[in-house]
Amino acid sequence: MAGVEQTRLISVIGAGQAPPEVLAQAREVGRLLALAGWGVVTGGLGGVMEAVLEGAATAGGLTMGILPGGDPRVANPWCRVVIPSGMGQARNVLVVQTGSAAIAISGGAGTLSEIGHALKLGRPVAGLGSWNLPGVFQAPDPESAVKHVLSRLPDDPGRS
Amino acid sequence: MAGVEQTRLISVIGAGQAPPEVLAQAREVGRLLALAGWGVVTGGLGGVMEAVLEGAATAGGLTMGILPGGDPRVANPWCRVVIPSGMGQARNVLVVQTGSAAIAISGGAGTLSEIGHALKLGRPVAGLGSWNLPGVFQAPDPESAVKHVLSRLPDDPGRS
Amino acid sequence: MAGVEQTRLISVIGAGQAPPEVLAQAREVGRLLALAGWGVVTGGLGGVMEAVLEGAATAGGLTMGILPGGDPRVANPWCRVVIPSGMGQARNVLVVQTGSAAIAISGGAGTLSEIGHALKLGRPVAGLGSWNLPGVFQAPDPESAVKHVLSRLPDDPGRS
Amino acid sequence: MAGVEQTRLISVIGAGQAPPEVLAQAREVGRLLALAGWGVVTGGLGGVMEAVLEGAATAGGLTMGILPGGDPRVANPWCRVVIPSGMGQARNVLVVQTGSAAIAISGGAGTLSEIGHALKLGRPVAGLGSWNLPGVFQAPDPESAVKHVLSRLPDDPGRS
Numbered sequence: 001m002a003g004v005e006q007t008r009l010i011s012v013i014g015a016g017q018a019p020p021e022v023l024a025q026a027r028e029v030g031r032l033l034a035l036a037g038w039g040v041v042t043g044g045l046g047g048v049m050e051a052v053l054e055g056a057a058t059a060g061g062l063t064m065g066i067l068p069g070g071d072p073r074v075a076n077p078w079c080r081v082v083i084p085s086g087m088g089q090a091r092n093v094l095v096v097q098t099g100s101a102a103i104a105i106s107g108g109a110g111t112l113s114e115i116g117h118a119l120k121l122g123r124p125v126a127g128l129g130s131w132n133l134p135g136v137f138q139a140p141d142p143e144s145a146v147k148h149v150l151s152r153l154p155d156d157p158g159r160s
Numbered sequence: 161m162a163g164v165e166q167t168r169l170i171s172v173i174g175a176g177q178a179p180p181e182v183l184a185q186a187r188e189v190g191r192l193l194a195l196a197g198w199g200v201v202t203g204g205l206g207g208v209m210e211a212v213l214e215g216a217a218t219a220g221g222l223t224m225g226i227l228p229g230g231d232p233r234v235a236n237p238w239c240r241v242v243i244p245s246g247m248g249q250a251r252n253v254l255v256v257q258t259g260s261a262a263i264a265i266s267g268g269a270g271t272l273s274e275i276g277h278a279l280k281l282g283r284p285v286a287g288l289g290s291w292n293l294p295g296v297f298q299a300p301d302p303e304s305a306v307k308h309v310l311s312r313l314p315d316d317p318g319r320s
Numbered sequence: 321m322a323g324v325e326q327t328r329l330i331s332v333i334g335a336g337q338a339p340p341e342v343l344a345q346a347r348e349v350g351r352l353l354a355l356a357g358w359g360v361v362t363g364g365l366g367g368v369m370e371a372v373l374e375g376a377a378t379a380g381g382l383t384m385g386i387l388p389g390g391d392p393r394v395a396n397p398w399c400r401v402v403i404p405s406g407m408g409q410a411r412n413v414l415v416v417q418t419g420s421a422a423i424a425i426s427g428g429a430g431t432l433s434e435i436g437h438a439l440k441l442g443r444p445v446a447g448l449g450s451w452n453l454p455g456v457f458q459a460p461d462p463e464s465a466v467k468h469v470l471s472r473l474p475d476d477p478g479r480s
Numbered sequence: 481m482a483g484v485e486q487t488r489l490i491s492v493i494g495a496g497q498a499p500p501e502v503l504a505q506a507r508e509v510g511r512l513l514a515l516a517g518w519g520v521v522t523g524g525l526g527g528v529m530e531a532v533l534e535g536a537a538t539a540g541g542l543t544m545g546i547l548p549g550g551d552p553r554v555a556n557p558w559c560r561v562v563i564p565s566g567m568g569q570a571r572n573v574l575v576v577q578t579g580s581a582a583i584a585i586s587g588g589a590g591t592l593s594e595i596g597h598a599l600k601l602g603r604p605v606a607g608l609g610s611w612n613l614p615g616v617f618q619a620p621d622p623e624s625a626v627k628h629v630l631s632r633l634p635d636d637p638g639r640s
Contacts, residue, residue, distance in 0.1 A: 003557025004537045039561075057484045064561070070408060070577060070601075077483025081519075081544070081561060083578050086408035087570075088390060089257075089277055090250040094574075097249075097550055098563050109279035109295070116273025117249055121550075133272070133291075163397025164377045199401075217324045224401070230417060230441075230568060237323025241359075241384070241401060243418050246568035247410075248550065254414075257390055258403050281390075409577075409597055410570040417569075432613070433596025437569055439589035453611075455589070 007062050009039045010149065011099030011123075013092075013114040014048030014130065015106040022048065022106050025128055027055035028142040029103055034061025036150060041066065041098045043091065044075045044082060048105045053078035066094045093117050101149035103139075104130035124152035167222050169199045170309060171259030171283075173252075173274040174208030174290065175266040182208065182266050185288055187215035188302040189263055194221025196310060201226065201258045203251065204235045204242060208265045213238035226254045253277050261309035263299075264290035284312035327382050329359045330469060331419030331443075333412075333434040334368030334450065335426040342368065342426050345448055347375035348462040349423055354381025356470060361386065361418045363411065364395045364402060368425045373398035386414045413437050421469035423459075424450035444472035487542050489519040490629060491579030491603075493572075493594040494528030494610065495586040502528065502586050505608055507535035508622040509583055514541025516630060521546065521578045523571065524555045524562060528585045533558035546574045573597050581629035583619075584610035604632035 010033050014026065030052035033040055040056040042049040044065020053063040057078045065079035070086035085091040092114045096102055102118040104111050104127045111130060118125050119135045126137040126145040139145035170193050174186065190212035193200055200216040202209040204225020213223040217238045225239035230246035245251040252274045256262055262278040264271050264287045271290060278285050279295045286297040286305040299305035330353050334346065350372035353360055360376040362369040364385020373383040377398045385399035390406035405411040412434045416422055422438040424431050424447045431450060438445045439455045446457040446465040459465035490513050494506065510532040513520055520536040522529040524545020533543040537558045545559035550566035565571040572594045576582055582598040584591050584607045591610060598605050599615045606617040606625040619625035 002534075004543065004560050006552065006555065006559060007561050009561075054482075062561070063484065066563075072486065075486065079486060080484050081487050081489075081542070083546075083563065083574065085574060086577050087250075087410055087574075088253070088406035088408070089280060090247075090253045090407055090410070090567075092277075093248070093250045093253070093567075094563065094565060097566050109276050111276070112293070113273045113276025113280060116269050116271070116276055117252075119269035120249060120273060131293075135269070162374075164383065164400050166392065166395065166399060167401050169401075214322075222401070223324065226403075232326065235326065239326060240324050241327050241329075241382070243386075243403065243414065245414060246417050247414075247570055248566035248568070250407075250567055250570070254403065254405060254407075257406050407570075408573070409600060410567075410573045412597075413568070413570045413573065429596050429599035429615070431596070433593045433600060436589050436591070436593025436596055437572075440569060440593060451613075453592070 007039045008037065009041045009064065009099045011041050011096050011102040011118070012048070012052040013043065013095065013102060013104050013107060013111050015108060015111065016045050016047040016049065018047045018106050022129065023051040025142050026051035026105050029105065029146060030055025030061065031059045032142060032146040034059035036146065039064065041095060043067070043095050044079050046076055048107065050076035050078060066091050066098065089113070096121065096123065099123070100153055101125070103128065103145050103149060104136065106130055124149045167199045168197065169201045169224065169259045171256050171262040171278065172200055172202050172208070172212040173255060173262060173264050173267060173271050175268060175271065176205050176207040176209065178207045178266050182289065183211040185302050186211035186265050189265065189288070189306060190215025190221065191219045192302060192306040194219035196306065199224065201255060203227070203255050204239050206236055208267065210236035210238060226251050226258065249273070256281065256283065259283070260313055261285070263288065263305050263309060264296065266290055284309045327359045328357065329361045329384065329419045331361050331416050331422040331438070332368070332372040333363065333415065333422060333424050333427060333431050335428060335431065336365050336367040336369065338367045338426050342449065343371040345462050346371035346425050349425065349466060350375025350381065351379045352462060352466040354379035356466065359384065361415055363387070363415050364399050366396055368427065370396035370398060386411050386418065409433070416441065416443065419443070420473055421445065423448065423465050423469060424456065426450055444469045487519045488517065489521045489544065489579045491576050491582040491598070492520055492522050492528070492532040493575060493582060493584050493587060493591050495588060495591065496525050496527040496529065498527045498586050502609065503531040505622050506531035506585050509585065509626060510535025510541065511539045512622060512626040514539035516626065519544065521575055523547070523575050524559055526556055528587065530556035530558060532585070546571050546578065569593070576601065576603065579603070580633055581605070583608065583625050583629060584616065586610055604629045
């Protein structure tokens with residue numbers, strides 16, 4: 001069938017502010033996902049959301065931010081595609097719905113809500129220094145986190 | 161000012177299926193909230209959501225269900241007011257936004273997402289056999305759960 | 321089956337600011353709906369949304385406001401139940417989903433979006449000095465508007 | 481500042497099924513938008529939504545679909561980026577929020593709701609054989625529609 005290839009996306013969720021070593025991990029997660037041919041969708045703000053998109057964009061991956069507010073100008077500078085949802089916290093649901101799996105890096109209550117939504121949707125979830133919960137693979141490093149979720153994706157011929 | 165009294169509501173979140181002793185706890189939570197003058201808002205389906213509304217309605221409290229789907233007829237029979245949101249999991253955000261505090265009773269990933277949203281919003285949260293997380297008061301019984309959240313409400317003269 | 325009676329609701333949509341004669345019409349629509357045993361759901365703010373709830377509450381009907389923002393204190397004083405959705409314009413969808421039919425009174429672009437959603441959902445829609453569109457019954461007065469939508473409700477034994 | 485260029489997007493809304501001449505117009509709208517350097521966001525399904533993305537993708541533009549359901553596989557084959565919102569009709573709000581302006585091509589009640597949301601947000605709106613409403617520029621052909629909305633965009637240095 002004629003058409004274009006649908007971009008495959010992984011949701012990366014995490015702290016809006018984080019120390020340098022966490023941001024470095026996020027950058028590496030983004031880079032590895034892009035090198036493996038995946039785009040990255042986040043909440044579009046700062047901290048982990050910005051670092052992971054920097055890593056992904058620099059390695060050539062598609063980067064997306066789904067914002068809580070309605071103004072696209074508050075998105076971090078590494079978002080190539082911005083959805084200014086205007087839906088407040090409900091945007092967390094959209095971030096998780098849009099990816100085929102989720103990787104959580106550090107993060108507080110907002111990240112917790114996203115992990116809950118991801119598990120409810122049956123998405124593979126890996127965590128890097130994030131919430132230690134049943135169903136969340138505790139990854140020792142970025143490479144393990146990426147490897148884990150990519151190896152657990154449902155076989156999906158319709159979304160090649 | 162002329163007007164009516166706005167109904168004060170507490171969000172009760174929890175498992176869609178649960179054993180009899182958990183349902184009994186939920187019923188007691190609903191009864192205690194209603195006796196204290198509060199209405200109860202839930203996700204409108206079965207299990208804990210149904211039992212807590214049964215307890216609340218029987219004690220004269222206002223009962224509300226915010227459904228994931230668009231058909232009001234799937235609401236449990238103890239919902240006096242039904243919001244058939246048609247928004248899927250985003251209804252979890254609405255359930256938590258609508259109450260002044262949250263009580264979690266048992267529950268899985270959906271409840272986890274709701275706890276995350278409640279903590280993010282700064283709502284007091286108590287748990288009864290639910291997720292053991294920082295910020296969630298582990299209540300030994302229904303009375304302690306209700307007491308905990310009601311004692312931690314922000315002083316709000318505008319919503320008497 | 322044991323349970324409580326689910327409140328039947330009609331969505332009333334319209335201008336956030338309106339001249340006295342339009343507000344009087346809105347009050348009368350609310351009064352007639354309440355006398356016919358229906359509750360009223362609106363967007364919870366001023367103008368038509370406030371006047372229709374005043375009419376409904378004064379006549380003993382249940383009144384509901386679904387707000388775009390997250391602060392329940394901005395609801396008009398005639399809302400007995402408030403959903404502070406925090407979802408911006410997406411709350412328009414919720415207002416329409418929650419009622420069995422819609423009555424539009426005056427109103428601008430927001431009301432237009434709600435009429436579109438109501439028609440898409442197959443709800444009966446009546447207008448009083450509102451948008452003149454195919455599928456919207458142009459009612460000459462409040463009584464005709466209420467009569468029109470109540471006579472066109474689907475026969476629904478499950479939501480008596 | 482380091483970063484990537486944010487993709488500029490126009491919302492195209494319209495009928496899910498349409499005769500060949502309408503689909504040809506939609507294809508031309510997509511082609512013209514892409515040639516002018518814009519991406520296109522739609523509701524992701526068939527008819528106008530598919531034709532406009534075919535025109536845009538073929539001319540090298542970024543194509544996006546925001547679906548009402550949660551399954552990305554139902555998106556039309558011309559969507560490069562898919563948001564499977566799972567939010568039902570509330571996705572109409574997202575489609576309009578995401579573009580800087582809207583072009584309506586034919587269409588029924590769903591399109592009407594989107595025009596309402598776009599006008600409420602102050603977006604420029606052009607129509608091609610769609611709803612004839614105040615605030616909607618009635619374009620005689622695809623070129624006029626595209627020209628109209630692009631010439632009325634707010635000057636926005638932050639979203640170049």
